[in-house]
Amino acid sequence: MTDQPAADATARPNVARMYDYFLGGSHNFAADRAAADRVLEIFLFPETGVAAQTNRHFLRRAVRYAAAQGVRQFLDIGAGLPTQGTVHEVVRTVAPDARVVYVDYDEVAVAYARELLPDVPGTAVVQGDLRRPDDLLAHPDVRGTLDLDRPVAVLLLAVLHFVSDADDPWAAVARLRDSTVPGSHLVLSHLTLDGIAPELAERGQAIYRNSSAPLVPRTHAETLRFFTGYDLVEPGLVETTRWRPDGEPELVDSHGYAGVGVRR
Numbered sequence: 390m391t392d393q394p395a396a397d398a399t400a401r402p403n404v405a406r407m408y409d410y411f412l413g414g415s416h417n418f419a420a421d422r423a424a425a426d427r428v429l430e431i432f433l434f435p436e437t438g439v440a441a442q443t444n445r446h447f448l449r450r451a452v453r454y455a456a457a458q459g460v461r462q463f464l465d466i467g468a469g470l471p472t473q474g475t476v477h478e479v480v481r482t483v484a485p486d487a488r489v490v491y492v493d494y495d496e497v498a499v500a501y502a503r504e505l506l507p508d509v510p511g512t513a514v515v516q517g518d519l520r521r522p523d524d525l526l527a528h529p530d531v532r533g534t535l536d537l538d539r540p541v542a543v544l545l546l547a548v549l550h551f552v553s554d555a556d557d558p559w560a561a562v563a564r565l566r567d568s569t570v571p572g573s574h575l576v577l578s579h580l581t582l583d584g585i586a587p588e589l590a591e592r593g594q595a596i597y598r599n600s601s602a603p604l605v606p607r608t609h610a611e612t613l614r615f616f617t618g619y620d621l622v623e624p625g626l627v628e629t630t631r632w633r634p635d636g637e638p639e640l641v642d643s644h645g646y647a648g649v650g651v652r653r
């Protein structure tokens with residue numbers, strides 16, 4: 390990174406920039422890389438970089454799926470740094486008129502998103518917090534870009550596992566659901582540590598306790614609850630690589646669940 394934000398914004402590991410590092414991006418700082426390397430070293434996610442790519446592959450498949458169903462509006466919450474195949478780039482190959490709003494609560498991620506994303510009509514970058522869905526949905530740039538009287542695909546990829554149970558992420562997702570019309574989609578991926586030794590899981594979570602957000606892996610049943618009020622499309626909520634594979638090579642178990650639902 391060349392444009393340096395204030396030092397205090399870079400001293401603490403930041404989950405958006407750690408993820409950028411896992412993806413092989415350059416929008417990260419020493420503290421982000423050190424924390425990310427420690428995650429790799431303890432073998433919690435020996436293939437974390439590949440798992441992050443696997444998550445992005447799911448995003449591409451799911452966005453194209455929603456577009457094929459006729460959805461033309463996308464609300465990408467916890468969008469992160471727009472370094473790898475942004476939603477509007479993916480969707481506009483099949484639906485050139487698609488409108489996309491990128492939301493993140495992290496001011497550094499938002500600042501870089503505004504800098505890196507070209508000024509494309511029909512897209513917006515908004516600073517907003519998933520834990521406050523009403524404020525997020527009321528933002529003038531959300532209202533100015535999306536028509537909530539028409540179907541919207543709400544994208545929640547690799548973000549809900551940064552929201553603790555105490556903040557009731559299920560209520561936030563239900564609020565988003567209730568603010569969209571039937572036919573809207575929920576595209577979701579979520580970290581799980583099902584099958585991981587508890588001691589390794591704890592060591593990994595300890596690293597995130599000193600970062601910008603806690604790490605909250607969830608079980609299949611806990612993740613499935615986010616789809617209340619949605620009909621899950623086939624094959625349901627599954628390990629990320631198993632969601633409608635399109636032949637793109639997948640190298641690793643992603644430690645994630647992924648699914649797409651259609652609002653009833």
Ligand SMILES: C[S@@+](CC[C@H](N)C(=O)[O-])C[C@H]1O[C@@H](n2cnc3c(N)ncnc32)[C@H](O)[C@@H]1O
Pocket residue numbers: 404405408444445448466467468469470492493494495498517518519520545546547548551552602
């Ligand atoms: C691992 S990245 C995922 C990026 C992208 N969605 C993807 O799947 O490739 C998680 C992002 O969620 C953001 N985030 C975490 N908690 C959030 C919240 N409560 N509201 C909005 N964004 C949040 C972080 O700042 C980070 O950019």
